[in-house]
Amino acid sequence: MSELARKGLFSVVLIVVGVGLIVFGLSSRELEPLKMPEHLKGVIVESPAMELPEFSLIDYNGKAFTNADLNGRWTVAFFGYTNCPDFCPTSLGVMDKVSQKFDFPEDTLFLFATVDPARDTPEKLKEYLSFFSEEIVGLSGDKSQIDIIAEPLGVIYDYEGDVASDDYIVNHFGAVYLFDPKGRLRTHILAPHEVERLGEALMLSINYYD
Amino acid sequence: MTKKILLTLVLFWVFVFPVAATSVKNDLMIDDAWIRLGPSIVKVYAGYFTIINKSPNESFQLLGVESDLFEKVEMHNTSIIDGMMRMEHLRHVDIPPNAKVEFSTSGKHLMMINKKKPIQEGDVIPVTLLFSHNQSVDISMPVRR
Structure with missing residues (x-):
């Protein structure tokens, strides 16, 4: 092998190793756990970047809301029901x-x-929702479609009372979920919620994954 | 002059006391009573207060709550266990001697079911608390956000 060829091969090997290191570095960053202050431990729950199965819901303006609506922006989501007088x-x-x-x-x-x-x-x-906020968008739809996203997220819920006569309450998981601009679940924040704690937890997660 | 002051005090007592936030009956004192205003479409409201039992040795039980403005009023406890919100229907609430029991957000609360007429911010809703030993305490619960 000529001197030139040897140098060429060496450069190629260097480049391959370099690129490999960069790729490894980027991918291993994903695996590194989010460093959180003591008071947010047990409040923020990290998850592997998880995409939601295909779903089709209806927003509060009557428009279809699908996976595509999560793309290109961060999403903060909470599950509940309107007949809930205290927690929601x-x-x-x-x-x-x-x-x-x-x-x-x-x-x-x-x-x-x-x-x-x-x-x-x-x-x-x-x-x-207009009573509480100008920001928060409501989602409804077929129960089966809601279950498509509720199940993988671990939003457990059950009805207690007489469903037929309208006299029932809904027990439900109270976490706030954070999705990245690719529509992937990144973290959820456990209830009960307080302004400072929830805000700090969400901002910490967004800044880390951004 | 003294008469005038006295009259003012009496008038103050008569007109102001019934709508003040604190209600006292013997050893039981009810403080910080309020109802959370909800959107107009909502028929179920939550109510909160603090019960103070000033008796050094007598314990009471809150057995029920009544209001003419609602079909029924129940006592519930919101419990958060492993992130899951559950509502527990309380049949009674114990008020030990020399103790303070709070009904507050995301904890014990009144679940005031099916309002009979529209409720607005600033309304004051009369409510009766029924205790053991045949005691009942009438309170006024202001509606706010």
């Missing part, structure tokens, strides 16, 4: 304050998805 209004109030007080990337979407679609029509959600 408290959490929605917190989420609205968080959306105003913290410096979220532009276009960040705040969602409230119902786990009681039989009672929570898009129109009802619109009226309900």
